[in-house]
Amino acid sequence: MVLKAEFTKRLPQFDLQAEFRMDREIVAIVGPSGSGKTTFLNCLAGTVKPDSGRIELGGRVFAEDGRKPLRIQERRVGYLFQDYALFPHMTVRENILFGLPGKPEPLHVKELTELLGIRPLMDKYPHEISGGEKQRTALARALAMKPELLLLDEPFSALDDETRLRCRNELMRIHRDWQIPVLMVTHSMDEARRTADRIVRIEKGRMAELLISEASL
Amino acid sequence: MTVPDLSPLTLSLRVALLSTVLAAVTGIALARFMGRREFPGKSAAEALILLPLVLPPTVVGFGLIMLFGVNGPIGRLLEDWFGIRIVFTWVGAVIASFIVSLPLMYQSVQAAFEKVDPRWENVARTMGVSEWRIFRKVTFPLAWPGILAGLVLSFARGLGEFGATLMIAGFIPGETVTIPLAIYFSYEAGRTGEAMFWVVLITLLGLAAITWLNGWRRKTSRRRGRE
Numbered sequence: 001m002v003l004k005a006e007f008t009k010r011l012p013q014f015d016l017q018a019e020f021r022m023d024r025e026i027v028a029i030v031g032p033s034g035s036g037k038t039t040f041l042n043c044l045a046g047t048v049k050p051d052s053g054r055i056e057l058g059g060r061v062f063a064e065d066g067r068k069p070l071r072i073q074e075r076r077v078g079y080l081f082q083d084y085a086l087f088p089h090m091t092v093r094e095n096i097l098f099g100l101p102g103k104p105e106p107l108h109v110k111e112l113t114e115l116l117g118i119r120p121l122m123d124k125y126p127h128e129i130s131g132g133e134k135q136r137t138a139l140a141r142a143l144a145m146k147p148e149l150l151l152l153d154e155p156f157s158a159l160d161d162e163t164r165l166r167c168r169n170e171l172m173r174i175h176r177d178w179q180i181p182v183l184m185v186t187h188s189m190d191e192a193r194r195t196a197d198r199i200v201r202i203e204k205g206r207m208a209e210l211l212i213s214e215a216s217l
Numbered sequence: 218m219t220v221p222d223l224s225p226l227t228l229s230l231r232v233a234l235l236s237t238v239l240a241a242v243t244g245i246a247l248a249r250f251m252g253r254r255e256f257p258g259k260s261a262a263e264a265l266i267l268l269p270l271v272l273p274p275t276v277v278g279f280g281l282i283m284l285f286g287v288n289g290p291i292g293r294l295l296e297d298w299f300g301i302r303i304v305f306t307w308v309g310a311v312i313a314s315f316i317v318s319l320p321l322m323y324q325s326v327q328a329a330f331e332k333v334d335p336r337w338e339n340v341a342r343t344m345g346v347s348e349w350r351i352f353r354k355v356t357f358p359l360a361w362p363g364i365l366a367g368l369v370l371s372f373a374r375g376l377g378e379f380g381a382t383l384m385i386a387g388f389i390p391g392e393t394v395t396i397p398l399a400i401y402f403s404y405e406a407g408r409t410g411e412a413m414f415w416v417v418l419i420t421l422l423g424l425a426a427i428t429w430l431n432g433w434r435r436k437t438s439r440r441r442g443r444e
Contacts (some may be wrong), residue, residue: 016422047339072342077344085336089358099344145344 001147003181005062007053007068009043011036018043018053018204026175026182030210037185038082040202041151044183045079046072078170082154082190084138086126087104091139093122099145112140116170128148132163136170145173152184168195224391225399225415232395233375236314237322240371243315244322245364249352252330270320277316278384280344285312285385295384307393314375321370329363330356362434368423371428374421 010201016036019131029037042048044055044063051073055062057077063069074155086095096109113119116136120206121129129137135155139207142150156164173193186192199210251263269277281413285292286301295369333356341351355366379397386393388402396419403412 045343047342055242072339072347073347075343076345077343079340081336081340085340087337087340087355087359098341099346141340141344147343182243186234 001058001179001181003044003055003057003149005032005040005044005053005055006212007043007050007055009036009039009048009050011039011205016040016043016202017207018050019207020180022183022198024179025197026172026183026184026195027198027200027208028196029183029185029200030187030189030192034080035186037202038153041079041153041183041185044149045077045151046070059132075176076145076148077141078145078150080135080138080142080150080155081151083158084143086138086141088126089167091119091125092129095126095137096141096144097138098141103201106144108146109140109144112143112174115173116140130159130163130165131158135159135163136168136200139167139174140172143178148180150180150182152182154185154187157187164191173174173197222390225396226418228310228393229395229397229419230312231379232307232310235311236375237372239311239315240322240364240375241319241368244319244326244367244371247271247324248323248330248339249392252327266323267320269317274313274317274380274382275380276386278313278381280314281309281316281381281385285309304385305387305389305393307386310393311380313381313385314378316372317378317381318374320376322367325367325370326360327364329360329367332363333359348349349396362437365433366430367425373426375377376419376422384443 005018005020005069007018012109013034014036016039018040020040029040031037039048043050044062046069048150050063054064055073059066061070062075089100090098093105094111097105100106100109106111113122116139118136118140121133121137126134126137130203135158139155143150152171156167156170165174168191169181184192184195186195189199199209201210248268251259282304283289285295287293287296287302287304292303295303301308303312337355337359338351341355346354374393377397378395379401382393382395383398388394388398393400396415400412400415400419403409403415
Protein backbone atom coordinates (compact mmCIF):
# COMPACT_ATOMS: atom_id res chain seq x y z
CA MET A 1 0.00 0.00 0.00
CA VAL A 2 2.08 2.89 -1.29
CA LEU A 3 1.00 6.52 -0.98
CA LYS A 4 2.40 8.90 -3.57
CA ALA A 5 1.57 12.60 -3.36
CA GLU A 6 3.04 15.24 -5.63
CA PHE A 7 0.92 18.36 -5.71
CA THR A 8 0.79 22.09 -5.06
CA LYS A 9 -1.77 24.05 -3.10
CA ARG A 10 -1.80 27.83 -2.93
CA LEU A 11 -2.01 29.14 0.64
CA PRO A 12 -2.30 32.81 1.70
CA GLN A 13 1.40 33.16 2.65
CA PHE A 14 3.11 30.59 0.38
CA ASP A 15 2.51 27.57 -1.86
CA LEU A 16 2.41 24.12 -0.32
CA GLN A 17 4.63 22.01 -2.54
CA ALA A 18 4.15 18.40 -1.60
CA GLU A 19 6.53 15.72 -2.77
CA PHE A 20 5.91 12.69 -0.67
CA ARG A 21 5.96 8.93 -0.78
CA MET A 22 5.38 6.35 1.93
CA ASP A 23 4.68 2.67 2.40
CA ARG A 24 3.20 0.72 5.34
CA GLU A 25 5.09 2.73 7.92
CA ILE A 26 4.50 5.51 10.43
CA VAL A 27 5.65 8.87 9.12
CA ALA A 28 5.58 11.99 11.25
CA ILE A 29 5.14 15.40 9.65
CA VAL A 30 6.69 18.11 11.80
CA GLY A 31 6.95 21.83 11.36
CA PRO A 32 5.94 25.14 12.90
CA SER A 33 2.32 26.32 13.10
CA GLY A 34 0.98 27.51 9.77
CA SER A 35 3.59 25.63 7.74
CA GLY A 36 0.98 23.63 5.80
CA LYS A 37 0.94 20.38 7.84
CA THR A 38 -2.82 20.13 8.26
CA THR A 39 -3.46 21.33 4.68
CA PHE A 40 -1.27 18.46 3.51
CA LEU A 41 -3.43 15.96 5.42
CA ASN A 42 -6.62 17.65 4.21
CA CYS A 43 -5.51 17.31 0.58
CA LEU A 44 -4.91 13.59 1.10
CA ALA A 45 -8.29 13.12 2.80
CA GLY A 46 -10.04 15.20 0.14
CA THR A 47 -11.48 17.94 2.35
CA VAL A 48 -9.20 20.40 0.51
CA LYS A 49 -8.58 20.25 -3.24
CA PRO A 50 -5.00 20.63 -4.49
CA ASP A 51 -4.48 23.19 -7.28
CA SER A 52 -2.45 20.78 -9.39
CA GLY A 53 -0.58 17.48 -9.15
CA ARG A 54 -1.39 13.90 -8.38
CA ILE A 55 -2.25 11.82 -5.31
CA GLU A 56 -2.35 8.04 -5.47
CA LEU A 57 -2.83 5.34 -2.87
CA GLY A 58 -2.17 1.71 -3.74
CA GLY A 59 -2.84 2.38 -7.42
CA ARG A 60 -6.10 4.27 -6.77
CA VAL A 61 -5.89 7.86 -8.02
CA PHE A 62 -7.34 10.42 -5.57
CA ALA A 63 -6.52 13.53 -7.57
CA GLU A 64 -4.95 14.20 -10.93
CA ASP A 65 -4.76 17.20 -13.26
CA GLY A 66 -7.72 17.36 -15.62
CA ARG A 67 -9.75 14.80 -13.67
CA LYS A 68 -12.45 15.21 -11.07
CA PRO A 69 -10.98 14.30 -7.67
CA LEU A 70 -12.13 11.05 -6.06
CA ARG A 71 -14.97 11.69 -3.57
CA ILE A 72 -13.91 11.73 0.10
CA GLN A 73 -16.33 8.87 0.75
CA GLU A 74 -14.51 6.62 -1.72
CA ARG A 75 -10.94 7.25 -0.55
CA ARG A 76 -10.90 4.88 2.42
CA VAL A 77 -8.81 7.28 4.45
CA GLY A 78 -9.26 7.27 8.23
CA TYR A 79 -8.79 10.73 9.69
CA LEU A 80 -8.33 11.60 13.35
CA PHE A 81 -8.91 15.34 13.52
CA GLN A 82 -7.22 17.60 16.02
CA ASP A 83 -9.59 17.87 19.05
CA TYR A 84 -11.12 14.62 17.71
CA ALA A 85 -14.40 16.13 16.36
CA LEU A 86 -16.58 13.43 17.94
CA PHE A 87 -20.28 13.88 17.12
CA PRO A 88 -21.57 15.44 20.35
CA HIS A 89 -25.12 14.09 19.94
CA MET A 90 -24.05 10.47 19.50
CA THR A 91 -22.82 7.93 22.00
CA VAL A 92 -19.33 6.42 21.72
CA ARG A 93 -20.91 3.36 20.04
CA GLU A 94 -22.88 5.50 17.56
CA ASN A 95 -19.77 7.55 16.80
CA ILE A 96 -17.69 4.49 16.04
CA LEU A 97 -20.36 2.64 14.04
CA PHE A 98 -21.68 5.69 12.13
CA GLY A 99 -20.07 4.55 8.90
CA LEU A 100 -21.52 1.05 9.25
CA PRO A 101 -25.27 1.61 9.60
CA GLY A 102 -27.73 -1.21 10.13
CA LYS A 103 -25.08 -3.85 10.61
CA PRO A 104 -24.25 -5.72 13.78
CA GLU A 105 -20.99 -4.61 15.34
CA PRO A 106 -18.21 -6.17 13.22
CA LEU A 107 -15.60 -8.34 14.93
CA HIS A 108 -12.74 -5.97 14.12
CA VAL A 109 -14.57 -3.09 15.85
CA LYS A 110 -15.18 -5.27 18.92
CA GLU A 111 -11.49 -6.21 19.04
CA LEU A 112 -10.43 -2.61 18.45
CA THR A 113 -12.61 -1.19 21.23
CA GLU A 114 -11.38 -3.94 23.57
CA LEU A 115 -7.76 -3.19 22.74
CA LEU A 116 -8.34 0.53 23.28
CA GLY A 117 -10.19 -0.13 26.54
CA ILE A 118 -13.34 1.75 25.58
CA ARG A 119 -15.92 -1.08 25.86
CA PRO A 120 -17.25 0.26 29.19
CA LEU A 121 -17.81 3.68 27.59
CA MET A 122 -19.86 2.57 24.59
CA ASP A 123 -23.14 4.10 25.83
CA LYS A 124 -21.63 7.37 27.06
CA TYR A 125 -21.72 10.71 25.25
CA PRO A 126 -18.49 12.57 24.36
CA HIS A 127 -19.02 15.18 27.09
CA GLU A 128 -19.12 12.38 29.68
CA ILE A 129 -15.63 10.99 28.91
CA SER A 130 -12.06 12.22 29.43
CA GLY A 131 -9.64 13.62 26.84
CA GLY A 132 -7.75 10.31 26.54
CA GLU A 133 -11.01 8.40 26.15
CA LYS A 134 -12.12 10.81 23.42
CA GLN A 135 -8.82 10.29 21.63
CA ARG A 136 -9.24 6.50 21.75
CA THR A 137 -12.88 6.75 20.60
CA ALA A 138 -11.83 8.95 17.67
CA LEU A 139 -9.07 6.47 16.80
CA ALA A 140 -11.52 3.54 16.90
CA ARG A 141 -13.92 5.56 14.71
CA ALA A 142 -11.19 6.36 12.19
CA LEU A 143 -10.28 2.65 11.98
CA ALA A 144 -13.82 1.19 12.00
CA MET A 145 -14.13 1.58 8.22
CA LYS A 146 -10.90 -0.44 7.71
CA PRO A 147 -9.09 2.46 6.02
CA GLU A 148 -6.13 1.95 3.72
CA LEU A 149 -4.41 5.08 5.08
CA LEU A 150 -4.63 6.60 8.55
CA LEU A 151 -4.15 10.34 9.06
CA LEU A 152 -3.62 11.72 12.56
CA ASP A 153 -3.60 15.47 13.20
CA GLU A 154 -1.85 16.24 16.49
CA PRO A 155 -3.23 13.04 18.04
CA PHE A 156 -1.55 13.34 21.42
CA SER A 157 -1.34 17.09 21.95
CA ALA A 158 -4.29 17.38 24.34
CA LEU A 159 -3.26 14.47 26.57
CA ASP A 160 -1.31 14.28 29.82
CA ASP A 161 2.03 12.43 29.81
CA GLU A 162 0.73 9.11 31.11
CA THR A 163 -2.24 8.97 28.72
CA ARG A 164 -0.03 10.08 25.84
CA LEU A 165 2.35 7.18 26.47
CA ARG A 166 -0.51 4.69 26.62
CA CYS A 167 -2.18 6.04 23.46
CA ARG A 168 1.11 6.02 21.60
CA ASN A 169 1.76 2.39 22.51
CA GLU A 170 -1.76 1.47 21.39
CA LEU A 171 -1.25 3.26 18.09
CA MET A 172 2.01 1.44 17.47
CA ARG A 173 0.41 -1.88 18.30
CA ILE A 174 -2.52 -1.21 15.94
CA HIS A 175 -0.06 -0.24 13.23
CA ARG A 176 1.82 -3.50 13.73
CA ASP A 177 -1.44 -5.52 13.47
CA TRP A 178 -3.11 -3.59 10.64
CA GLN A 179 -0.08 -2.84 8.47
CA ILE A 180 -1.40 0.37 6.89
CA PRO A 181 0.45 3.62 6.22
CA VAL A 182 0.02 6.00 9.17
CA LEU A 183 0.74 9.68 8.67
CA MET A 184 0.91 11.77 11.81
CA VAL A 185 1.16 15.53 12.09
CA THR A 186 2.79 16.79 15.24
CA HIS A 187 4.52 19.94 16.42
CA SER A 188 6.59 17.90 18.88
CA MET A 189 9.89 16.57 17.58
CA ASP A 190 10.14 14.31 20.60
CA GLU A 191 6.74 12.80 19.81
CA ALA A 192 7.78 12.24 16.20
CA ARG A 193 11.05 10.60 17.16
CA ARG A 194 9.39 8.22 19.62
CA THR A 195 6.55 7.16 17.33
CA ALA A 196 7.59 7.36 13.71
CA ASP A 197 9.76 5.29 11.37
CA ARG A 198 10.50 8.43 9.36
CA ILE A 199 10.20 12.16 9.94
CA VAL A 200 9.39 14.75 7.30
CA ARG A 201 9.66 18.45 8.05
CA ILE A 202 7.45 21.06 6.40
CA GLU A 203 8.47 24.67 6.49
CA LYS A 204 6.69 27.34 4.49
CA GLY A 205 5.16 24.64 2.32
CA ARG A 206 8.41 22.84 1.46
CA MET A 207 8.94 19.26 2.57
CA ALA A 208 12.28 17.71 3.55
CA GLU A 209 13.10 14.36 5.09
CA LEU A 210 14.90 14.42 8.44
CA LEU A 211 17.10 11.65 9.73
CA ILE A 212 15.81 10.27 13.03
CA SER A 213 19.29 10.90 14.47
CA GLU A 214 19.04 14.57 13.43
CA ALA A 215 15.59 14.85 14.97
CA SER A 216 16.82 13.57 18.32
CA LEU A 217 19.36 16.35 18.59
CA MET B 218 -69.69 37.38 28.47
CA THR B 219 -70.80 34.64 26.08
CA VAL B 220 -68.22 32.41 24.47
CA PRO B 221 -67.91 33.54 20.85
CA ASP B 222 -67.77 31.34 17.76
CA LEU B 223 -64.47 29.43 18.05
CA SER B 224 -63.85 29.07 14.30
CA PRO B 225 -61.11 31.80 14.33
CA LEU B 226 -59.10 29.63 16.72
CA THR B 227 -59.27 26.45 14.64
CA LEU B 228 -58.71 28.41 11.44
CA SER B 229 -55.73 30.30 12.90
CA LEU B 230 -54.14 27.05 14.10
CA ARG B 231 -54.72 25.40 10.71
CA VAL B 232 -53.31 28.38 8.80
CA ALA B 233 -50.30 28.79 11.13
CA LEU B 234 -49.50 25.05 11.11
CA LEU B 235 -49.72 24.68 7.34
CA SER B 236 -47.74 27.86 6.65
CA THR B 237 -45.08 26.74 9.17
CA VAL B 238 -44.74 23.37 7.43
CA LEU B 239 -44.39 25.13 4.05
CA ALA B 240 -41.92 27.68 5.48
CA ALA B 241 -39.90 24.88 7.15
CA VAL B 242 -39.54 22.79 4.00
CA THR B 243 -38.78 25.81 1.79
CA GLY B 244 -36.60 27.59 4.38
CA ILE B 245 -34.47 24.50 5.09
CA ALA B 246 -34.03 23.73 1.37
CA LEU B 247 -33.17 27.36 0.55
CA ALA B 248 -30.76 27.77 3.49
CA ARG B 249 -29.02 24.53 2.55
CA PHE B 250 -28.76 25.54 -1.10
CA MET B 251 -27.58 29.10 -0.40
CA GLY B 252 -25.06 27.91 2.18
CA ARG B 253 -23.34 25.54 -0.23
CA ARG B 254 -23.53 27.31 -3.58
CA GLU B 255 -22.05 30.46 -5.02
CA PHE B 256 -23.76 31.87 -8.12
CA PRO B 257 -24.27 35.25 -9.78
CA GLY B 258 -27.23 37.08 -8.28
CA LYS B 259 -27.05 35.18 -4.98
CA SER B 260 -27.28 38.41 -2.92
CA ALA B 261 -30.32 39.54 -4.92
CA ALA B 262 -32.01 36.16 -4.45
CA GLU B 263 -31.35 36.34 -0.71
CA ALA B 264 -32.69 39.91 -0.55
CA LEU B 265 -35.88 38.72 -2.26
CA ILE B 266 -36.40 35.98 0.35
CA LEU B 267 -35.89 38.48 3.18
CA LEU B 268 -37.92 41.30 1.61
CA PRO B 269 -41.26 40.54 3.37
CA LEU B 270 -39.44 41.18 6.65
CA VAL B 271 -39.04 44.88 5.87
CA LEU B 272 -42.15 45.51 3.79
CA PRO B 273 -45.50 46.50 5.29
CA PRO B 274 -47.78 43.42 5.25
CA THR B 275 -50.23 45.34 3.05
CA VAL B 276 -47.56 45.52 0.33
CA VAL B 277 -47.11 41.75 0.58
CA GLY B 278 -50.91 41.39 0.39
CA PHE B 279 -51.05 43.66 -2.64
CA GLY B 280 -48.33 41.66 -4.38
CA LEU B 281 -50.14 38.40 -3.62
CA ILE B 282 -53.41 39.76 -5.08
CA MET B 283 -51.50 40.77 -8.22
CA LEU B 284 -50.10 37.23 -8.50
CA PHE B 285 -52.94 35.07 -7.20
CA GLY B 286 -55.98 37.25 -8.03
CA VAL B 287 -58.43 36.03 -10.70
CA ASN B 288 -56.59 38.19 -13.23
CA GLY B 289 -53.11 37.49 -11.85
CA PRO B 290 -50.78 35.12 -13.77
CA ILE B 291 -50.76 32.36 -11.14
CA GLY B 292 -54.37 32.90 -10.04
CA ARG B 293 -55.71 32.58 -13.60
CA LEU B 294 -53.60 29.50 -14.22
CA LEU B 295 -54.83 27.79 -11.04
CA GLU B 296 -58.46 28.65 -11.81
CA ASP B 297 -58.31 27.59 -15.48
CA TRP B 298 -56.39 24.37 -14.95
CA PHE B 299 -57.49 23.14 -11.54
CA GLY B 300 -60.54 25.23 -10.68
CA ILE B 301 -58.74 26.46 -7.55
CA ARG B 302 -59.35 30.00 -6.30
CA ILE B 303 -56.87 31.52 -3.84
CA VAL B 304 -58.28 34.99 -3.11
CA PHE B 305 -60.97 35.17 -0.44
CA THR B 306 -60.26 31.60 0.72
CA TRP B 307 -58.37 30.21 3.71
CA VAL B 308 -55.69 28.94 1.30
CA GLY B 309 -54.94 32.62 0.58
CA ALA B 310 -54.42 33.12 4.32
CA VAL B 311 -51.95 30.19 4.33
CA ILE B 312 -49.99 31.71 1.42
CA ALA B 313 -49.91 35.14 3.11
CA SER B 314 -48.65 33.60 6.37
CA PHE B 315 -46.11 31.50 4.50
CA ILE B 316 -44.62 34.50 2.67
CA VAL B 317 -44.25 36.61 5.84
CA SER B 318 -42.86 33.75 7.96
CA LEU B 319 -40.40 32.38 5.38
CA PRO B 320 -37.71 35.06 6.07
CA LEU B 321 -37.77 34.22 9.81
CA MET B 322 -37.45 30.52 9.11
CA TYR B 323 -34.72 31.08 6.52
CA GLN B 324 -32.63 33.29 8.79
CA SER B 325 -32.90 30.93 11.78
CA VAL B 326 -32.03 27.85 9.74
CA GLN B 327 -29.17 29.56 7.91
CA ALA B 328 -27.61 30.66 11.22
CA ALA B 329 -28.15 27.16 12.64
CA PHE B 330 -26.43 25.49 9.67
CA GLU B 331 -23.51 27.92 9.85
CA LYS B 332 -22.96 26.97 13.49
CA VAL B 333 -22.45 23.29 12.60
CA ASP B 334 -18.68 22.77 12.46
CA PRO B 335 -17.81 21.54 8.92
CA ARG B 336 -15.30 19.15 10.50
CA TRP B 337 -18.20 16.96 11.68
CA GLU B 338 -19.48 16.66 8.12
CA ASN B 339 -15.96 15.97 6.86
CA VAL B 340 -15.37 13.27 9.48
CA ALA B 341 -18.59 11.59 8.35
CA ARG B 342 -17.45 11.79 4.71
CA THR B 343 -14.16 10.08 5.53
CA MET B 344 -16.27 7.30 7.08
CA GLY B 345 -17.90 6.74 3.69
CA VAL B 346 -21.27 8.18 4.74
CA SER B 347 -23.51 9.60 1.95
CA GLU B 348 -24.31 13.33 1.83
CA TRP B 349 -28.01 12.70 2.48
CA ARG B 350 -27.31 10.58 5.56
CA ILE B 351 -24.81 13.21 6.79
CA PHE B 352 -27.53 15.84 6.45
CA ARG B 353 -30.11 13.72 8.29
CA LYS B 354 -27.90 12.37 11.06
CA VAL B 355 -25.25 15.06 11.59
CA THR B 356 -26.14 18.48 10.19
CA PHE B 357 -29.86 18.46 10.94
CA PRO B 358 -29.67 17.19 14.57
CA LEU B 359 -26.83 19.59 15.40
CA ALA B 360 -28.72 22.51 13.81
CA TRP B 361 -32.01 21.43 15.41
CA PRO B 362 -32.13 24.02 18.26
CA GLY B 363 -31.89 26.82 15.67
CA ILE B 364 -34.36 25.10 13.35
CA LEU B 365 -36.80 24.71 16.23
CA ALA B 366 -36.48 28.41 17.08
CA GLY B 367 -37.28 29.14 13.42
CA LEU B 368 -40.35 26.88 13.60
CA VAL B 369 -41.67 28.62 16.72
CA LEU B 370 -41.03 32.09 15.24
CA SER B 371 -42.70 31.12 11.96
CA PHE B 372 -45.67 29.63 13.76
CA ALA B 373 -46.07 32.76 15.90
CA ARG B 374 -45.72 35.00 12.86
CA GLY B 375 -48.29 32.92 10.97
CA LEU B 376 -50.65 33.05 13.93
CA GLY B 377 -50.37 36.83 14.18
CA GLU B 378 -50.51 37.69 10.47
CA PHE B 379 -53.10 40.39 9.77
CA GLY B 380 -52.46 42.87 6.93
CA ALA B 381 -51.55 40.54 4.07
CA THR B 382 -54.21 38.03 5.17
CA LEU B 383 -56.93 40.68 5.16
CA MET B 384 -55.95 41.80 1.68
CA ILE B 385 -55.80 38.40 0.01
CA ALA B 386 -58.30 36.41 2.07
CA GLY B 387 -60.73 39.16 3.11
CA PHE B 388 -63.23 38.97 5.98
CA ILE B 389 -65.44 35.93 5.47
CA PRO B 390 -66.65 34.57 8.85
CA GLY B 391 -65.97 30.87 9.25
CA GLU B 392 -63.81 30.82 6.09
CA THR B 393 -61.02 33.39 6.40
CA VAL B 394 -61.44 35.06 9.80
CA THR B 395 -58.36 34.25 11.85
CA ILE B 396 -57.85 35.48 15.44
CA PRO B 397 -56.14 38.79 14.48
CA LEU B 398 -58.99 39.57 12.07
CA ALA B 399 -61.58 38.59 14.70
CA ILE B 400 -59.94 41.01 17.19
CA TYR B 401 -59.98 43.90 14.75
CA PHE B 402 -63.54 43.42 13.49
CA SER B 403 -65.04 42.61 16.92
CA TYR B 404 -63.52 45.80 18.31
CA GLU B 405 -64.66 47.81 15.28
CA ALA B 406 -68.19 46.50 15.78
CA GLY B 407 -68.10 47.51 19.47
CA ARG B 408 -67.89 43.94 20.77
CA THR B 409 -65.00 44.74 23.13
CA GLY B 410 -65.57 41.64 25.29
CA GLU B 411 -65.22 39.35 22.30
CA ALA B 412 -62.11 41.22 21.15
CA MET B 413 -60.69 40.87 24.69
CA PHE B 414 -61.37 37.11 24.65
CA TRP B 415 -59.27 36.69 21.50
CA VAL B 416 -56.54 39.02 22.78
CA VAL B 417 -56.16 36.97 25.97
CA LEU B 418 -56.24 33.68 24.04
CA ILE B 419 -53.60 34.66 21.48
CA THR B 420 -51.38 36.12 24.23
CA LEU B 421 -51.60 32.85 26.17
CA LEU B 422 -50.79 30.87 23.02
CA GLY B 423 -47.70 33.05 22.42
CA LEU B 424 -46.57 32.75 26.04
CA ALA B 425 -47.04 28.96 25.99
CA ALA B 426 -44.96 28.63 22.82
CA ILE B 427 -42.07 30.71 24.20
CA THR B 428 -42.14 28.96 27.61
CA TRP B 429 -42.12 25.55 25.96
CA LEU B 430 -39.24 26.51 23.66
CA ASN B 431 -37.12 27.84 26.53
CA GLY B 432 -37.84 24.77 28.67
CA TRP B 433 -36.95 22.45 25.80
CA ARG B 434 -33.69 24.28 25.16
CA ARG B 435 -32.67 24.03 28.82
CA LYS B 436 -33.51 20.32 28.86
CA THR B 437 -31.56 19.49 25.69
CA SER B 438 -28.53 21.57 26.61
CA ARG B 439 -28.36 19.59 29.88
CA ARG B 440 -28.81 16.27 28.09
CA ARG B 441 -26.40 16.89 25.23
CA GLY B 442 -23.21 18.56 26.26
CA ARG B 443 -21.07 20.14 23.63
CA GLU B 444 -17.47 19.07 23.10
